[in-house]
Amino acid sequence: MKIGIVGMPLAGKTTLFNLLTGQHKETSAYSSKGTKNIGIATVYDQRIDYLSSLYHPKKTTYAAIEFVDIGGISPELPIKEKVEIFNLILDAEALLFVIRLFEDPAVAGEKDPIVQIENLKCELLLRDLEVVENRLERLKKSKKKLTPEELAEMEILNKCNQGLSDDQFLSNLEFSEEEIKKISGFSFYTLKPIIIVLNLSEEQFKIKSYSQKEKLDKVIQDGNMASLNICGKMEMEINQLEPDERQMFLEDLGLKESGIERLSRVCYKHLGLISFFTVGEDEVKAWTIRTGTIAKKAAGKVHSDIERGFIRAEIARYQDLVTLVSLHAVKEKGLLKIEGKDAIIEDGDIINFRFNV
Numbered sequence: 001m002k003i004g005i006v007g008m009p010l011a012g013k014t015t016l017f018n019l020l021t022g023q024h025k026e027t028s029a030y031s032s033k034g035t036k037n038i039g040i041a042t043v044y045d046q047r048i049d050y051l052s053s054l055y056h057p058k059k060t061t062y063a064a065i066e067f068v069d070i071g072g073i074s075p076e077l078p079i080k081e082k083v084e085i086f087n088l089i090l091d092a093e094a095l096l097f098v099i100r101l102f103e104d105p106a107v108a109g110e111k112d113p114i115v116q117i118e119n120l121k122c123e124l125l126l127r128d129l130e131v132v133e134n135r136l137e138r139l140k141k142s143k144k145k146l147t148p149e150e151l152a153e154m155e156i157l158n159k160c161n162q163g164l165s166d167d168q169f170l171s172n173l174e175f176s177e178e179e180i181k182k183i184s185g186f187s188f189y190t191l192k193p194i195i196i197v198l199n200l201s202e203e204q205f206k207i208k209s210y211s212q213k214e215k216l217d218k219v220i221q222d223g224n225m226a227s228l229n230i231c232g233k234m235e236m237e238i239n240q241l242e243p244d245e246r247q248m249f250l251e252d253l254g255l256k257e258s259g260i261e262r263l264s265r266v267c268y269k270h271l272g273l274i275s276f277f278t279v280g281e282d283e284v285k286a287w288t289i290r291t292g293t294i295a296k297k298a299a300g301k302v303h304s305d306i307e308r309g310f311i312r313a314e315i316a317r318y319q320d321l322v323t324l325v326s327l328h329a330v331k332e333k334g335l336l337k338i339e340g341k342d343a344i345i346e347d348g349d350i351i352n353f354r355f356n357v
Contacts, residue, residue, distance in 0.1 A: 001288060002066045003195075003267065004089030006120060007098035008110050009072030012199040012232040016098055017069035019235050019260055025069070036088040037069035043264040043275075043286070047318055047348060051277060051284045054325070061285040063275050065267060068092060073123055074110070086127055086189065094193040094271055095124075097225075101210050102201035102233070113198065113216055121169070121223070124189040129164040131186055132157050156182055164190070171224060193271055196220050196227040197263065205231040206253070226270035230259035274347035277318070278302065279327075289345060296341035299353045309357035313339045318348035 007013040014027045014037065021039025043063040052060045070088045077085075089095070097120055099113045110116050139146065139154050146154070156179050163173045169190040175183075183191075204210040208229075220227045238246055238258055250258065257265075268274070275286045276298060287301045295315075300307030315337045316330045324330050327350070337343075345351070 001094075001267075001271070001273065002068060002092045003094045003096050004092035005067055005069045005096045005098060006089070007072060008074055008100070008116050008119065011072070011098045011100040011116065012102075013072065013098045014069055015232040015236065016096075016197060016199070016230070017067055019232070019239060020065075020067050020263070035071060039067055039069075041065045041067055041260070041264070043268070043288075044261055045275065045286055047275075047277070048284060048286050050322065051279050051350075054321075055279050055281060055284055057279075057281055057284045059283040059285075061283060063286040063288045065264065067096070073120060075119055082123060083127070086123070090187050092192065094195065094267070095189070096267075097194055097196045098199055099196055100199050101204060102199060102231070104201075112212075114212060114219060117196070117216075117219055125164055125167060125169070128170065128186075128188045128190045129161070131188070132161045132164060135186075136161065153182055160188075169223065194223065194225045195263075195266060195270055196225050198227060198229045200229055200231045202231050202234050205229060205234060226266050228259070228263055228266045230263070235259045274345070276345050276347075276349040276351050278352070279350055291347075293345050294341060295339055295343040295345060295351075295353075298345045298351070299355065302353065305357045306353050306355045309355035310341050311354040311356055313343060314352040314354065315339055315343070315345075316350045317346075318350060321350060 005013050005017055014025050017023070017037055017039065018025055018027070020041040023037065023039050025037045041064065043065060045062060048060060048062055068089050071085045073082060073085060097117065099116050100111065101113050103111065110119070136154065136157050139150060139157075142150075156175075159173070159179075160170055160183065163170060170188050171191050171193070198210075198216070200210060217227075235258065238249055239260075241249060246258070250256065272291045273288055274291055274293075275288055278285050278287065287298070289298050289301060295313040296307055296310045299310050299313070316327055316335065320330050320333075320335045321327060324333060324335075327336065330336050
């Protein structure tokens with residue numbers, strides 16, 4: 001899973017990137033021209049911690065998300081430079097909008113959160129509209145007779161053109177599965193899921209209130225976007241504490257998890273992702289799949305040979321293992337399920353794949 005971090009200059013994008021990935025990239029404003037920060041964020045999961053306490057494996061592997069931090073986007077940037085910046089996240093599967101709400105007279109940049117969101121949305125609309133118009137123009141000017149596939153593509157692109165021209169994100173239009181397949185190669189930005197991270201001041205975070213809150217909630221809801229409140233400055237302080245001190249700090253704020261852990265959970269939920277686990281003395285590992293994935297496809301996440309030679313999946317529910325403490329006890333109780341290739345994998349399933357190649 002790759003997520004692109006997008007925002008206007010000085011919104012706190014790179015601070016968030018550093019918190020997520022444990023890196024220490026320069027946080028001053030920069031407008032890219034081919035520059036990006038890439039890092040991996042660990043998706044901490046208490047279930048993995050519990051499984052590791054049972055198996056004492058040589059290696060424990062959490063799920064991970066790749067984040068790409070690009071230069072700040074502002075209306076004043078030349079079009080060519082904005083295109084270069086956005087191209088850095090063309091293959092991202094989702095976008096993280098970092099929106100500044102904290103007030104600091106010493107920090108310049110756009111302060112109105114609604115304007116920030118609308119500016120970023122406008123840029124995505126313009127990028128996608130340009131791609132659609134260019135492709136339609138090439139099809140219309142083709143000297144050869146268009147194939148049935150090209151005619152079908154033109155019909156879908158005209159639908160996209162109309163929606164984008166009406167300031168509608170493609171994610172808000174209705175497409176059949178077949179239509180989605182036909183336009184997936186364009187990697188449209190307005191088809192990507194969007195998560196809004198509201199970067200608050202310490203005071204705003206503590207009182208859970210900030211300017212234009214109701215209006216912001218409506219913008220986020222109307223856009224089918226997910227959202228999360230964090231305080232980047234406070235998260236940096238929390239991140240530097242020892243584990244015990246960190247937990248006490250969070251409890252004082254009435255929180256169970258850090259903002260980074262909460263963000264991972266929001267990402268998973270909004271993107272329709274779940275985790276299944278493989279366990280043993282060598283390794284306890286979390287694997288990320290989309291909701292609705294069948295057993296054979298899940299096996300392919302572990303290794304292509306397992307998918308190719310799939311025989312069956314032996315599945316235990318995580319909660320059953322917690323209750324009974326061992327997989328042997330789960331099996332004795334008749335709770336270990338033997339499933340075929342088309343079984344739907346559920347979040348928290350503990351799986352042993354049987355295969356033969």
